[in-house]
Amino acid sequence: MELRDIEIFLALAEELHFGRTGERLHITPSRVSHAIKKQERRIGAPLFERTSRTVRLTPLGKQFRDDLLPAYVQIQQAVDRAVAKTQxxxxxxxxxxxxxxxxxxxxxxxxxxxxxxxxxxxxxxxxxxxxxxxxxxxxxxxxxxxxxxxxxxxxxxxxxxxxEPRALMVPADHPLSRRDSVSLEDLADVPLITAGGNVPKSLLDVHIPSHTPTGRLIPRGPSYIFWPEVPPLVAAGLGVSIVAVRAGRYHDRPGVAFVPFRDGPTLDxxxxxxxxxxxxxxxxxxxxxxxxxxxxxx
Incomplete structure (x- = not known):
């Protein structure tokens, strides 16, 4: 069995989807199907159960995966070490x-x-x-x-x-906290906490804009040097901050709320x-x- 066929089998065993396996390995789904059928003919039994909606490993397929994976990892590590030395x-x-x-x-x-x-x-x-x-x-x-x-x-x-989609971190008792979403135009009505120091203008324009899309001035709140300063400033009612939506899972604390934006580009x-x-x-x-x-x- 060629190493490429082993790689296709292990990828399909993880993805359980011919299309995603093909995308991952940069080959067509038909190439994936052909490789698996060839392996099953050689072994003499199915490795996957296929329906129009699902792909599942058979008990034999699971055993085959578990036996192959450690050896495949060792081969890849050996190749990677040789490449690392060369490069x-x-x-x-x-x-x-x-x-x-x-x-x-x-x-x-x-x-x-x-x-x-x-x-x-x-x-x-x-x-x-x-x-x-x-x-x-x-x-x-x-x-x-x-x-x-x-x-x-x-x-x-x-x-x-x-x-990342944007959110606005606001004081928990602020009227904006009770909304389902906010607009970039709402920034004209609240002080935006800013970053001190040497921040490139290209970053400031996106992450701490000075004007709304229609040209209204965004008032400035206090500035910070280290990010942990921002949630306490917001909780104290001193301003708001533009953040990624997932910041709510990392920076949530008493006194703050995270409201998603319904407009504007992502934070990249x-x-x-x-x-x-x-x-x-x-x-x-x-x-x-x-x-x-x-x-x-x-």
Missing amino acids: GITGSLCVGYSAPWCADLVFKAAEVFRNRYPDCTVQIQEIQFDDPCGPLRRGELELQVSELPVVEPGIAAGPVLLR YGVLRRAAGQAPSVPAFVDILRDLADNDDE
Whole structure:
């Protein structure tokens, strides 16, 4: 049995869907079906139960998966180590993150990366919104996963990994907290908490805008340096903050409420890296980030 056929079987055993398996492996569903039928002919029994709506492993298929997977992982690790040696993926890689959902993605990617490239260590650190490009410019980081867009000399942006719908974090007793949704035009009626420090204009325009879409001025509230300052400021009634909808699961606390926006673009998060002088480990880590983000269920 060829290694590619084993890979197709294991992918289908995980996805249990011919279309998704084909998309994951960049082949057609018919190619997946052909490979599985060939394996079943060789073994002499079905590995999957197929109906018009479902795909399930047979008991034999489950045993076959469990027997194959450890060996397949060992083969992949051996190939990855050889590639790492050839490409010079050694030493250390310093990666930054901003929002906690970016942290989740970075830490998952780091685990995969360490298993794939054991001769290269990964160091991870949080970056702050008040100086989002500083660590990258100073050479403290090779790449980071943080807010976009960033249009700055010497910094390459992309790919986008997460596109998050917006919400407005408001005081729990504010009239806006009782609404099902808010509009970007509502920002003209509440002070918006701002970020101090050196924030690129491209980020400010999206994440802390100065005017509503119709041109109304958005009043300014207090500023912050570190994100943990924001929820207490909101709870104290000193302002509101534009956040991702999923921030409600990470930053919820007494005194605040999260109301989704019904208009406006998403808040995007992606890779930033130095435009020149990238180590071979950087694109390798980005590839892992992209794969994990593509399979993110959030």
